[in-house]
Amino acid sequence: MGLLATPVAPLRVAIIGSGPAAFYTAEHLQRREDLAVEIDMFERLPTPFGLVRGGVAPDHQKIKSVVAAFDKTAADPRFQFYGYVEFGKDVTLADLREHYHQIVYATGAQTDRRMGIPGEDLRGSHPATEFVAWYNGHPDYQDCQFDLRQERVAVVGVGNVAVDVARILCRTPEELAATDISDRALDALKQSQVREVYMLGRRGPAQAAFTNPEIKELGELAGADIVVLPEEAQLDEPSRAALEKSPDRATQKKVEILRGYARRRPSGKPRRLILRFLVSPVELIGNAAGQITAMRLVKNELAATAAGTLRPKPTNTFEELPVSLVFRSVGYKGVPLPGVPFNDDWGVILNDKGRVLDPDTRRPVVGEYAAGWIKRGPTGVIGTNKPDAAETIVSMLEDLAQGATLRPAHPGREAAEVLIRQRQPNYVSYADWRRLDEIEVTRGRSQGRPRVKFVRVEEMLAALGR
Protein backbone atom coordinates (compact mmCIF):
# COMPACT_ATOMS: atom_id res chain seq x y z
CA MET A 1 0.00 0.00 0.00
CA GLY A 2 3.02 2.25 0.30
CA LEU A 3 2.66 3.36 -3.28
CA LEU A 4 -0.99 4.38 -3.01
CA ALA A 5 -1.75 7.97 -3.99
CA THR A 6 1.43 8.18 -6.06
CA PRO A 7 1.39 8.41 -9.86
CA VAL A 8 1.81 4.63 -10.24
CA ALA A 9 -1.22 3.95 -8.04
CA PRO A 10 -3.47 7.00 -7.84
CA LEU A 11 -5.95 7.21 -5.00
CA ARG A 12 -9.33 6.45 -6.56
CA VAL A 13 -12.20 8.35 -4.95
CA ALA A 14 -15.92 8.01 -5.72
CA ILE A 15 -18.14 10.95 -4.74
CA ILE A 16 -21.88 10.33 -4.60
CA GLY A 17 -23.85 13.46 -5.48
CA SER A 18 -22.79 16.55 -7.42
CA GLY A 19 -23.91 19.52 -5.35
CA PRO A 20 -21.63 22.05 -3.64
CA ALA A 21 -20.35 19.61 -1.00
CA ALA A 22 -19.44 17.09 -3.71
CA PHE A 23 -17.60 19.64 -5.85
CA TYR A 24 -15.80 21.22 -2.90
CA THR A 25 -14.64 17.75 -1.83
CA ALA A 26 -13.27 17.16 -5.33
CA GLU A 27 -11.63 20.60 -5.40
CA HIS A 28 -9.88 20.12 -2.06
CA LEU A 29 -8.53 16.73 -3.18
CA GLN A 30 -7.27 18.12 -6.48
CA ARG A 31 -5.44 20.92 -4.71
CA ARG A 32 -3.29 18.51 -2.72
CA GLU A 33 -0.10 18.55 -4.72
CA ASP A 34 1.33 15.67 -2.75
CA LEU A 35 -1.53 13.45 -3.79
CA ALA A 36 -2.04 11.49 -7.00
CA VAL A 37 -5.79 11.23 -7.06
CA GLU A 38 -8.56 10.36 -9.51
CA ILE A 39 -12.12 11.38 -8.74
CA ASP A 40 -15.28 9.92 -10.21
CA MET A 41 -18.47 11.80 -9.34
CA PHE A 42 -21.82 10.01 -9.51
CA GLU A 43 -25.09 11.87 -9.99
CA ARG A 44 -28.56 10.36 -10.23
CA LEU A 45 -29.77 13.06 -12.65
CA PRO A 46 -28.18 13.78 -16.03
CA THR A 47 -27.45 17.32 -14.78
CA PRO A 48 -25.01 18.30 -12.00
CA PHE A 49 -24.93 20.87 -9.15
CA GLY A 50 -27.68 19.64 -6.80
CA LEU A 51 -29.47 22.51 -5.11
CA VAL A 52 -27.53 25.13 -7.05
CA ARG A 53 -29.60 24.05 -10.05
CA GLY A 54 -32.66 22.63 -8.31
CA GLY A 55 -32.95 24.69 -5.12
CA VAL A 56 -31.52 28.20 -5.48
CA ALA A 57 -34.36 30.49 -6.53
CA PRO A 58 -34.56 31.36 -10.24
CA ASP A 59 -34.62 35.08 -9.41
CA HIS A 60 -31.31 34.73 -7.53
CA GLN A 61 -29.00 33.97 -10.45
CA LYS A 62 -26.00 35.56 -8.81
CA ILE A 63 -25.89 32.83 -6.19
CA LYS A 64 -25.49 30.34 -9.03
CA SER A 65 -22.22 31.96 -10.11
CA VAL A 66 -20.45 29.41 -7.91
CA VAL A 67 -20.89 27.03 -10.86
CA ALA A 68 -17.85 28.66 -12.51
CA ALA A 69 -15.70 27.19 -9.72
CA PHE A 70 -17.31 23.77 -10.22
CA ASP A 71 -16.60 23.94 -13.96
CA LYS A 72 -12.95 24.49 -13.15
CA THR A 73 -12.89 21.44 -10.89
CA ALA A 74 -14.60 19.37 -13.58
CA ALA A 75 -12.07 20.47 -16.20
CA ASP A 76 -9.25 18.78 -14.28
CA PRO A 77 -8.14 15.72 -16.27
CA ARG A 78 -8.23 13.62 -13.10
CA PHE A 79 -11.98 14.24 -12.76
CA GLN A 80 -14.78 12.23 -14.32
CA PHE A 81 -18.53 12.94 -14.11
CA TYR A 82 -20.99 10.06 -14.33
CA GLY A 83 -24.43 11.65 -14.64
CA TYR A 84 -27.65 9.64 -14.79
CA VAL A 85 -26.01 6.89 -12.74
CA GLU A 86 -27.89 6.13 -9.54
CA PHE A 87 -26.10 4.88 -6.44
CA GLY A 88 -27.84 1.81 -5.05
CA LYS A 89 -29.46 1.02 -8.38
CA ASP A 90 -27.07 1.33 -11.33
CA VAL A 91 -24.00 0.97 -9.15
CA THR A 92 -24.07 -0.52 -5.68
CA LEU A 93 -21.87 -0.03 -2.67
CA ALA A 94 -20.36 -3.46 -3.39
CA ASP A 95 -19.46 -2.29 -6.93
CA LEU A 96 -17.81 0.84 -5.62
CA ARG A 97 -15.83 -1.09 -3.03
CA GLU A 98 -14.30 -3.08 -5.86
CA HIS A 99 -13.26 0.01 -7.80
CA TYR A 100 -12.38 2.77 -5.34
CA HIS A 101 -10.18 3.30 -2.30
CA GLN A 102 -12.50 5.87 -0.76
CA ILE A 103 -16.19 6.70 -1.17
CA VAL A 104 -17.71 10.06 -0.17
CA TYR A 105 -21.46 10.52 0.26
CA ALA A 106 -22.56 14.06 -0.52
CA THR A 107 -26.23 13.50 -1.23
CA GLY A 108 -27.73 16.38 0.72
CA ALA A 109 -30.96 16.60 2.71
CA GLN A 110 -33.68 15.52 0.36
CA THR A 111 -36.92 15.46 2.31
CA ASP A 112 -38.84 17.90 4.41
CA ARG A 113 -40.00 17.52 7.96
CA ARG A 114 -43.71 17.37 8.62
CA MET A 115 -45.70 19.75 10.81
CA GLY A 116 -47.39 16.87 12.60
CA ILE A 117 -50.84 18.45 12.73
CA PRO A 118 -54.30 17.16 11.71
CA GLY A 119 -55.20 17.82 8.09
CA GLU A 120 -51.60 17.91 6.92
CA ASP A 121 -52.41 15.59 4.01
CA LEU A 122 -55.48 17.42 2.74
CA ARG A 123 -55.52 18.49 -0.89
CA GLY A 124 -53.67 21.79 -1.20
CA SER A 125 -51.05 21.00 1.45
CA HIS A 126 -47.52 20.59 0.10
CA PRO A 127 -43.91 20.50 1.21
CA ALA A 128 -42.29 23.77 0.11
CA THR A 129 -39.36 21.77 -1.25
CA GLU A 130 -41.62 20.09 -3.83
CA PHE A 131 -42.81 23.44 -5.07
CA VAL A 132 -39.21 24.64 -5.27
CA ALA A 133 -38.11 21.53 -7.16
CA TRP A 134 -41.07 21.93 -9.52
CA TYR A 135 -40.45 25.56 -10.42
CA ASN A 136 -36.74 24.87 -10.76
CA GLY A 137 -37.40 22.12 -13.30
CA HIS A 138 -36.25 19.11 -11.27
CA PRO A 139 -37.25 16.08 -13.41
CA ASP A 140 -38.69 14.15 -10.42
CA TYR A 141 -41.23 16.88 -9.65
CA GLN A 142 -42.58 17.89 -13.04
CA ASP A 143 -45.88 16.08 -12.55
CA CYS A 144 -46.66 17.76 -9.23
CA GLN A 145 -49.87 19.79 -9.27
CA PHE A 146 -50.16 23.05 -7.37
CA ASP A 147 -53.54 24.68 -7.53
CA LEU A 148 -52.64 28.32 -8.10
CA ARG A 149 -56.30 29.23 -8.70
CA GLN A 150 -56.54 29.59 -4.93
CA GLU A 151 -56.45 33.19 -3.74
CA ARG A 152 -54.96 32.74 -0.30
CA VAL A 153 -51.79 30.83 0.47
CA ALA A 154 -49.91 30.15 3.68
CA VAL A 155 -46.20 29.44 3.80
CA VAL A 156 -45.32 27.90 7.14
CA GLY A 157 -41.84 28.92 8.26
CA VAL A 158 -39.61 31.96 7.92
CA GLY A 159 -36.37 30.34 6.79
CA ASN A 160 -34.79 30.95 3.40
CA VAL A 161 -36.86 28.32 1.57
CA ALA A 162 -40.07 29.82 2.95
CA VAL A 163 -38.89 33.26 1.83
CA ASP A 164 -38.11 31.93 -1.67
CA VAL A 165 -41.53 30.31 -2.03
CA ALA A 166 -43.39 33.39 -0.79
CA ARG A 167 -41.37 35.65 -3.08
CA ILE A 168 -41.85 33.49 -6.17
CA LEU A 169 -45.60 33.39 -5.49
CA CYS A 170 -45.61 37.20 -5.36
CA ARG A 171 -43.45 37.86 -8.42
CA THR A 172 -45.09 39.33 -11.50
CA PRO A 173 -45.07 37.37 -14.78
CA GLU A 174 -42.61 39.95 -16.17
CA GLU A 175 -40.22 39.44 -13.27
CA LEU A 176 -40.40 35.67 -13.60
CA ALA A 177 -40.06 35.71 -17.38
CA ALA A 178 -36.51 37.03 -17.04
CA THR A 179 -35.40 34.03 -14.96
CA ASP A 180 -34.61 30.37 -15.64
CA ILE A 181 -37.78 29.18 -13.91
CA SER A 182 -39.23 26.12 -15.67
CA ASP A 183 -41.59 26.91 -18.56
CA ARG A 184 -44.36 24.91 -16.95
CA ALA A 185 -44.06 26.82 -13.68
CA LEU A 186 -43.84 30.10 -15.58
CA ASP A 187 -47.11 29.35 -17.36
CA ALA A 188 -48.83 28.26 -14.15
CA LEU A 189 -47.61 31.31 -12.25
CA LYS A 190 -48.73 33.62 -15.08
CA GLN A 191 -52.26 32.27 -14.59
CA SER A 192 -51.96 32.44 -10.80
CA GLN A 193 -55.01 33.78 -8.95
CA VAL A 194 -53.03 34.13 -5.71
CA ARG A 195 -53.85 37.43 -3.99
CA GLU A 196 -52.59 36.96 -0.47
CA VAL A 197 -49.53 35.10 0.75
CA TYR A 198 -49.07 34.59 4.49
CA MET A 199 -45.68 33.73 5.94
CA LEU A 200 -45.98 32.27 9.42
CA GLY A 201 -43.26 32.38 12.07
CA ARG A 202 -43.75 30.63 15.39
CA ARG A 203 -41.50 33.08 17.17
CA GLY A 204 -41.14 36.85 16.95
CA PRO A 205 -39.41 39.26 14.56
CA ALA A 206 -36.14 39.12 16.51
CA GLN A 207 -35.91 35.33 16.19
CA ALA A 208 -36.92 34.93 12.55
CA ALA A 209 -34.38 32.92 10.55
CA PHE A 210 -34.50 35.05 7.39
CA THR A 211 -31.56 37.32 6.66
CA ASN A 212 -31.78 41.09 6.27
CA PRO A 213 -31.10 41.10 2.51
CA GLU A 214 -33.89 38.53 2.09
CA ILE A 215 -36.38 40.53 4.10
CA LYS A 216 -35.45 43.77 2.33
CA GLU A 217 -36.08 42.13 -1.02
CA LEU A 218 -39.60 41.23 0.10
CA GLY A 219 -40.28 44.91 0.63
CA GLU A 220 -39.25 45.78 -2.93
CA LEU A 221 -41.50 43.47 -4.94
CA ALA A 222 -43.07 45.02 -8.02
CA GLY A 223 -46.41 43.27 -7.65
CA ALA A 224 -46.94 42.82 -3.93
CA ASP A 225 -47.31 45.04 -0.89
CA ILE A 226 -45.69 43.77 2.25
CA VAL A 227 -47.80 43.79 5.39
CA VAL A 228 -46.63 43.39 8.98
CA LEU A 229 -49.13 43.78 11.80
CA PRO A 230 -48.00 46.66 14.05
CA GLU A 231 -48.71 44.66 17.20
CA GLU A 232 -46.54 41.79 15.92
CA ALA A 233 -43.67 44.07 14.91
CA GLN A 234 -43.32 45.24 18.51
CA LEU A 235 -40.87 43.24 20.53
CA ASP A 236 -42.32 41.41 23.47
CA GLU A 237 -40.66 41.86 26.84
CA PRO A 238 -38.44 38.71 26.77
CA SER A 239 -37.16 39.54 23.26
CA ARG A 240 -36.50 43.14 24.19
CA ALA A 241 -34.61 42.09 27.30
CA ALA A 242 -32.60 39.48 25.38
CA LEU A 243 -31.63 41.96 22.67
CA GLU A 244 -30.67 44.56 25.24
CA LYS A 245 -28.49 42.11 27.11
CA SER A 246 -26.63 40.89 24.03
CA PRO A 247 -27.09 43.47 21.31
CA ASP A 248 -26.71 42.02 17.85
CA ARG A 249 -26.57 44.55 15.04
CA ALA A 250 -28.14 42.28 12.43
CA THR A 251 -31.07 41.45 14.70
CA GLN A 252 -31.60 45.10 15.58
CA LYS A 253 -31.59 45.96 11.89
CA LYS A 254 -34.03 43.16 11.15
CA VAL A 255 -36.47 44.40 13.78
CA GLU A 256 -36.08 47.93 12.41
CA ILE A 257 -36.89 46.81 8.86
CA LEU A 258 -39.97 44.92 10.04
CA ARG A 259 -41.18 47.89 12.08
CA GLY A 260 -40.78 49.99 8.96
CA TYR A 261 -43.01 47.56 7.09
CA ALA A 262 -45.60 47.75 9.86
CA ARG A 263 -45.80 51.52 9.29
CA ARG A 264 -46.24 51.19 5.54
CA ARG A 265 -49.57 51.83 3.88
CA PRO A 266 -50.64 49.47 1.12
CA SER A 267 -49.84 51.04 -2.24
CA GLY A 268 -52.50 49.09 -4.11
CA LYS A 269 -50.27 46.46 -5.69
CA PRO A 270 -52.25 43.43 -6.90
CA ARG A 271 -50.90 41.08 -4.21
CA ARG A 272 -50.28 41.25 -0.50
CA LEU A 273 -47.49 39.43 1.33
CA ILE A 274 -48.39 39.24 4.99
CA LEU A 275 -45.69 38.35 7.52
CA ARG A 276 -47.13 36.92 10.71
CA PHE A 277 -45.22 36.25 13.92
CA LEU A 278 -45.82 34.27 17.11
CA VAL A 279 -48.31 31.91 15.50
CA SER A 280 -48.23 28.13 14.94
CA PRO A 281 -50.56 26.09 12.75
CA VAL A 282 -52.48 23.55 14.85
CA GLU A 283 -54.82 22.17 12.20
CA LEU A 284 -55.65 22.34 8.52
CA ILE A 285 -59.40 22.37 8.00
CA GLY A 286 -60.90 20.81 4.88
CA ASN A 287 -64.23 20.60 3.12
CA ALA A 288 -66.16 17.48 2.09
CA ALA A 289 -64.01 17.15 -1.01
CA GLY A 290 -60.85 16.96 1.10
CA GLN A 291 -59.62 20.39 0.02
CA ILE A 292 -58.11 22.82 2.56
CA THR A 293 -60.41 25.72 3.34
CA ALA A 294 -58.69 27.18 6.37
CA MET A 295 -55.81 26.89 8.78
CA ARG A 296 -56.26 27.08 12.50
CA LEU A 297 -53.50 28.99 14.26
CA VAL A 298 -52.58 29.31 17.88
CA LYS A 299 -51.02 32.48 19.17
CA ASN A 300 -47.69 31.89 20.92
CA GLU A 301 -45.86 33.79 23.56
CA LEU A 302 -42.17 33.61 24.24
CA ALA A 303 -40.78 32.35 27.50
CA ALA A 304 -37.15 32.73 28.53
CA THR A 305 -35.39 29.55 29.64
CA ALA A 306 -32.44 28.88 31.90
CA ALA A 307 -30.35 28.20 28.79
CA GLY A 308 -31.08 31.77 27.70
CA THR A 309 -33.24 31.01 24.69
CA LEU A 310 -36.79 32.11 24.02
CA ARG A 311 -39.15 29.23 23.44
CA PRO A 312 -42.58 29.67 21.91
CA LYS A 313 -45.39 28.58 24.21
CA PRO A 314 -48.94 28.25 22.86
CA THR A 315 -51.58 30.43 24.49
CA ASN A 316 -55.33 29.88 24.54
CA THR A 317 -55.94 32.30 21.72
CA PHE A 318 -56.76 30.79 18.34
CA GLU A 319 -57.62 32.21 14.96
CA GLU A 320 -58.61 30.86 11.59
CA LEU A 321 -56.77 31.89 8.47
CA PRO A 322 -58.91 31.40 5.33
CA VAL A 323 -56.16 29.85 3.20
CA SER A 324 -56.66 27.03 0.70
CA LEU A 325 -53.07 26.34 -0.33
CA VAL A 326 -50.34 25.59 2.20
CA PHE A 327 -46.60 25.14 1.78
CA ARG A 328 -44.71 23.85 4.80
CA SER A 329 -41.07 24.71 5.28
CA VAL A 330 -40.28 23.68 8.81
CA GLY A 331 -36.99 21.85 8.25
CA TYR A 332 -35.28 19.27 6.10
CA LYS A 333 -33.54 16.00 6.60
CA GLY A 334 -31.46 13.54 4.68
CA VAL A 335 -32.64 10.27 3.18
CA PRO A 336 -30.83 7.05 4.13
CA LEU A 337 -28.68 5.54 1.37
CA PRO A 338 -28.85 1.79 0.75
CA GLY A 339 -26.33 0.05 2.96
CA VAL A 340 -25.02 3.22 4.67
CA PRO A 341 -25.40 3.74 8.46
CA PHE A 342 -27.91 6.46 9.22
CA ASN A 343 -28.73 8.57 12.27
CA ASP A 344 -32.51 8.83 12.24
CA ASP A 345 -32.68 11.30 15.11
CA TRP A 346 -30.85 14.00 13.21
CA GLY A 347 -31.45 12.82 9.64
CA VAL A 348 -27.77 12.48 8.76
CA ILE A 349 -25.30 9.70 8.00
CA LEU A 350 -23.76 8.60 11.28
CA ASN A 351 -20.26 10.10 11.14
CA ASP A 352 -17.35 11.55 13.05
CA LYS A 353 -15.61 14.43 11.24
CA GLY A 354 -16.85 12.92 8.01
CA ARG A 355 -15.89 9.30 8.78
CA VAL A 356 -18.94 7.08 8.44
CA LEU A 357 -19.44 5.13 11.66
CA ASP A 358 -20.74 1.65 12.25
CA PRO A 359 -23.90 2.11 14.34
CA ASP A 360 -23.10 -0.82 16.63
CA THR A 361 -19.41 -0.43 17.30
CA ARG A 362 -19.19 3.35 16.68
CA ARG A 363 -15.96 2.56 14.85
CA PRO A 364 -15.27 4.10 11.42
CA VAL A 365 -16.38 2.08 8.41
CA VAL A 366 -13.18 1.81 6.38
CA GLY A 367 -13.17 3.84 3.18
CA GLU A 368 -16.56 5.57 3.60
CA TYR A 369 -17.07 9.27 4.28
CA ALA A 370 -19.75 11.94 4.23
CA ALA A 371 -19.75 15.64 3.34
CA GLY A 372 -22.30 18.46 3.24
CA TRP A 373 -25.87 18.30 4.47
CA ILE A 374 -25.97 14.50 4.70
CA LYS A 375 -23.03 14.84 7.10
CA ARG A 376 -24.00 17.83 9.26
CA GLY A 377 -27.69 18.47 8.54
CA PRO A 378 -29.26 21.29 6.52
CA THR A 379 -27.46 24.36 7.83
CA GLY A 380 -25.43 27.18 6.38
CA VAL A 381 -25.00 28.68 2.95
CA ILE A 382 -23.35 27.20 -0.15
CA GLY A 383 -19.88 28.25 0.99
CA THR A 384 -20.32 26.50 4.35
CA ASN A 385 -19.76 23.28 2.47
CA LYS A 386 -16.18 24.25 1.73
CA PRO A 387 -14.83 24.10 5.30
CA ASP A 388 -17.15 21.13 5.82
CA ALA A 389 -15.58 19.25 2.90
CA ALA A 390 -12.10 20.25 4.11
CA GLU A 391 -12.78 18.54 7.43
CA THR A 392 -13.80 15.33 5.66
CA ILE A 393 -10.65 15.48 3.51
CA VAL A 394 -8.48 15.71 6.64
CA SER A 395 -10.08 12.48 7.88
CA MET A 396 -9.61 10.85 4.47
CA LEU A 397 -5.93 11.76 4.30
CA GLU A 398 -5.26 10.67 7.89
CA ASP A 399 -6.79 7.30 7.08
CA LEU A 400 -4.80 7.09 3.85
CA ALA A 401 -1.60 7.72 5.81
CA GLN A 402 -2.59 4.90 8.20
CA GLY A 403 -3.27 2.55 5.29
CA ALA A 404 -6.93 2.41 6.30
CA THR A 405 -8.48 2.47 2.84
CA LEU A 406 -10.51 0.00 0.84
CA ARG A 407 -8.50 -2.54 -1.18
CA PRO A 408 -10.36 -2.54 -4.48
CA ALA A 409 -9.81 -5.49 -6.78
CA HIS A 410 -10.05 -3.23 -9.85
CA PRO A 411 -8.57 0.15 -8.98
CA GLY A 412 -8.24 1.33 -12.58
CA ARG A 413 -10.06 4.17 -14.22
CA GLU A 414 -10.88 2.03 -17.25
CA ALA A 415 -12.33 -0.79 -15.15
CA ALA A 416 -14.72 1.66 -13.52
CA GLU A 417 -15.75 3.08 -16.86
CA VAL A 418 -16.40 -0.39 -18.27
CA LEU A 419 -18.59 -1.23 -15.29
CA ILE A 420 -20.57 2.01 -15.52
CA ARG A 421 -21.03 1.76 -19.26
CA GLN A 422 -22.35 -1.73 -18.80
CA ARG A 423 -24.77 -0.72 -16.04
CA GLN A 424 -25.90 2.58 -17.53
CA PRO A 425 -25.01 2.83 -21.22
CA ASN A 426 -26.68 6.27 -21.34
CA TYR A 427 -24.52 7.81 -18.66
CA VAL A 428 -23.91 11.53 -19.10
CA SER A 429 -20.31 12.80 -19.04
CA TYR A 430 -19.31 16.34 -18.14
CA ALA A 431 -18.78 17.09 -21.83
CA ASP A 432 -22.34 15.87 -22.44
CA TRP A 433 -23.60 18.14 -19.67
CA ARG A 434 -21.74 21.10 -21.19
CA ARG A 435 -23.61 20.40 -24.44
CA LEU A 436 -26.94 20.41 -22.58
CA ASP A 437 -25.84 23.55 -20.78
CA GLU A 438 -25.04 25.27 -24.06
CA ILE A 439 -28.40 24.32 -25.57
CA GLU A 440 -30.22 25.61 -22.48
CA VAL A 441 -28.33 28.90 -22.52
CA THR A 442 -28.87 29.31 -26.27
CA ARG A 443 -32.59 28.67 -25.89
CA GLY A 444 -32.71 31.31 -23.16
CA ARG A 445 -30.80 33.95 -25.08
CA SER A 446 -33.58 34.68 -27.57
CA GLN A 447 -36.03 35.17 -24.68
CA GLY A 448 -33.71 37.31 -22.56
CA ARG A 449 -33.42 34.57 -19.95
CA PRO A 450 -30.30 33.01 -18.36
CA ARG A 451 -31.38 29.65 -19.77
CA VAL A 452 -34.42 27.55 -20.62
CA LYS A 453 -33.98 24.33 -18.69
CA PHE A 454 -34.54 20.80 -19.83
CA VAL A 455 -36.94 19.42 -17.24
CA ARG A 456 -37.40 15.83 -18.41
CA VAL A 457 -34.71 13.17 -18.43
CA GLU A 458 -35.96 11.91 -21.82
CA GLU A 459 -35.56 15.42 -23.31
CA MET A 460 -32.02 15.61 -22.02
CA LEU A 461 -31.09 12.21 -23.41
CA ALA A 462 -32.77 13.01 -26.73
CA ALA A 463 -30.84 16.27 -27.00
CA LEU A 464 -27.68 14.21 -26.61
CA GLY A 465 -28.82 11.91 -29.40
CA ARG A 466 -29.45 8.96 -27.07
Place this chain on the structure above:
Amino acid sequence: MNIASLLATKSGPPITIRPEQSVREAIALLSRHTIGALVAVNAANTPVGIISERDIVREAARDEQVFARSVGDIMTRDVITGLPQDDLLSVANTMTEKRIRHLPVVDKGKLVGIVSLGDVVKAQRDKYLGEVETLETQILADKQ
Protein backbone atom coordinates in the same frame (compact mmCIF):
# COMPACT_ATOMS: atom_id res chain seq x y z
CA MET B 1 -28.92 27.47 13.63
CA ASN B 2 -30.21 25.43 16.53
CA ILE B 3 -28.68 22.92 18.92
CA ALA B 4 -30.14 19.98 16.99
CA SER B 5 -28.05 20.84 13.94
CA LEU B 6 -24.96 21.02 16.12
CA LEU B 7 -25.71 17.65 17.69
CA ALA B 8 -26.11 16.20 14.21
CA THR B 9 -22.39 16.81 13.69
CA LYS B 10 -21.42 14.78 16.73
CA SER B 11 -20.51 11.18 16.33
CA GLY B 12 -22.48 9.55 19.05
CA PRO B 13 -24.40 9.79 22.29
CA PRO B 14 -22.82 11.84 25.08
CA ILE B 15 -20.50 10.09 27.52
CA THR B 16 -22.28 9.76 30.84
CA ILE B 17 -21.56 8.51 34.32
CA ARG B 18 -23.74 7.43 37.25
CA PRO B 19 -23.58 9.49 40.47
CA GLU B 20 -22.61 6.44 42.50
CA GLN B 21 -19.50 5.81 40.38
CA SER B 22 -16.15 7.04 41.68
CA VAL B 23 -14.30 10.19 40.75
CA ARG B 24 -11.46 7.90 39.63
CA GLU B 25 -13.78 6.35 37.06
CA ALA B 26 -14.86 9.82 35.99
CA ILE B 27 -11.26 10.86 35.41
CA ALA B 28 -10.61 7.72 33.38
CA LEU B 29 -13.60 8.52 31.15
CA LEU B 30 -12.61 12.18 30.72
CA SER B 31 -9.11 11.12 29.75
CA ARG B 32 -10.13 8.30 27.42
CA HIS B 33 -12.58 10.44 25.47
CA THR B 34 -10.55 13.67 25.72
CA ILE B 35 -13.52 15.65 27.00
CA GLY B 36 -13.96 18.17 29.79
CA ALA B 37 -17.17 17.10 31.49
CA LEU B 38 -19.47 14.15 32.04
CA VAL B 39 -23.20 14.29 32.50
CA ALA B 40 -24.33 12.27 35.50
CA VAL B 41 -27.56 10.45 34.73
CA ASN B 42 -29.93 8.24 36.67
CA ALA B 43 -31.22 4.86 35.46
CA ALA B 44 -33.81 6.62 33.26
CA ASN B 45 -31.04 8.54 31.45
CA THR B 46 -32.27 11.79 32.98
CA PRO B 47 -29.47 14.20 33.88
CA VAL B 48 -29.06 14.65 37.63
CA GLY B 49 -25.79 16.55 37.60
CA ILE B 50 -22.61 17.36 35.73
CA ILE B 51 -19.01 16.76 36.71
CA SER B 52 -16.27 18.74 35.04
CA GLU B 53 -12.49 18.94 35.19
CA ARG B 54 -13.00 22.09 37.24
CA ASP B 55 -15.11 20.31 39.85
CA ILE B 56 -12.44 17.64 40.22
CA VAL B 57 -9.55 20.12 40.44
CA ARG B 58 -11.44 22.19 43.00
CA GLU B 59 -12.10 19.18 45.21
CA ALA B 60 -8.61 17.75 44.75
CA ALA B 61 -7.13 21.04 46.01
CA ARG B 62 -8.77 20.51 49.36
CA ASP B 63 -9.05 16.75 49.59
CA GLU B 64 -6.35 14.37 48.39
CA GLN B 65 -8.70 11.44 48.82
CA VAL B 66 -11.01 12.81 46.17
CA PHE B 67 -10.41 9.92 43.73
CA ALA B 68 -12.22 7.47 45.96
CA ARG B 69 -15.26 9.68 46.51
CA SER B 70 -18.41 9.35 44.48
CA VAL B 71 -19.30 11.50 41.51
CA GLY B 72 -22.58 12.41 43.22
CA ASP B 73 -20.57 13.80 46.10
CA ILE B 74 -18.77 16.49 44.16
CA MET B 75 -20.83 17.06 40.98
CA THR B 76 -22.78 20.22 40.22
CA ARG B 77 -26.43 19.38 40.77
CA ASP B 78 -28.03 22.57 39.59
CA VAL B 79 -27.59 21.93 35.87
CA ILE B 80 -28.75 24.29 33.14
CA THR B 81 -29.98 22.24 30.18
CA GLY B 82 -31.03 23.07 26.65
CA LEU B 83 -33.54 21.69 24.16
CA PRO B 84 -32.64 20.51 20.62
CA GLN B 85 -34.67 23.39 19.13
CA ASP B 86 -32.90 26.10 21.15
CA ASP B 87 -30.95 28.50 19.00
CA LEU B 88 -27.22 28.41 19.20
CA LEU B 89 -26.56 32.13 19.46
CA SER B 90 -28.65 32.52 22.63
CA VAL B 91 -27.09 29.43 24.11
CA ALA B 92 -23.63 30.81 23.31
CA ASN B 93 -24.49 34.04 25.11
CA THR B 94 -25.70 32.17 28.18
CA MET B 95 -22.62 29.95 28.28
CA THR B 96 -20.37 32.99 28.03
CA GLU B 97 -22.20 34.98 30.69
CA LYS B 98 -22.68 32.19 33.18
CA ARG B 99 -19.24 30.73 32.48
CA ILE B 100 -20.69 27.34 31.61
CA ARG B 101 -18.49 25.21 29.43
CA HIS B 102 -20.85 22.29 28.89
CA LEU B 103 -24.60 22.32 28.32
CA PRO B 104 -26.48 19.01 28.45
CA VAL B 105 -29.29 18.82 25.91
CA VAL B 106 -32.49 17.15 27.00
CA ASP B 107 -35.46 16.02 24.94
CA LYS B 108 -38.59 14.78 26.71
CA GLY B 109 -36.62 14.44 29.93
CA LYS B 110 -33.90 12.28 28.34
CA LEU B 111 -30.32 13.31 27.72
CA VAL B 112 -29.73 13.48 23.95
CA GLY B 113 -26.46 15.34 23.71
CA ILE B 114 -24.01 17.78 25.22
CA VAL B 115 -22.81 21.04 23.74
CA SER B 116 -19.38 22.36 24.72
CA LEU B 117 -18.09 25.86 24.32
CA GLY B 118 -15.66 24.40 21.78
CA ASP B 119 -18.60 23.10 19.73
CA VAL B 120 -20.19 26.54 19.80
CA VAL B 121 -16.98 28.25 18.69
CA LYS B 122 -16.53 25.74 15.87
CA ALA B 123 -20.12 26.22 14.70
CA GLN B 124 -19.66 30.00 14.66
CA ARG B 125 -16.34 29.74 12.84
CA ASP B 126 -17.82 27.43 10.19
CA LYS B 127 -20.77 29.77 9.75
CA TYR B 128 -18.53 32.78 9.14
CA LEU B 129 -16.10 30.87 6.92
CA GLY B 130 -19.05 29.73 4.83
CA GLU B 131 -20.46 33.21 4.49
CA VAL B 132 -17.09 34.68 3.53
CA GLU B 133 -16.56 31.91 0.98
CA THR B 134 -19.99 32.52 -0.55
CA LEU B 135 -19.52 36.28 -0.74
CA GLU B 136 -16.04 35.94 -2.23
CA THR B 137 -17.35 33.65 -4.94
CA GLN B 138 -20.08 36.11 -5.84
CA ILE B 139 -17.77 39.12 -5.83
CA LEU B 140 -15.26 37.33 -8.05
CA ALA B 141 -18.09 36.35 -10.41
CA ASP B 142 -19.17 40.01 -10.63
CA LYS B 143 -15.71 41.01 -11.76
CA GLN B 144 -15.63 38.56 -14.63
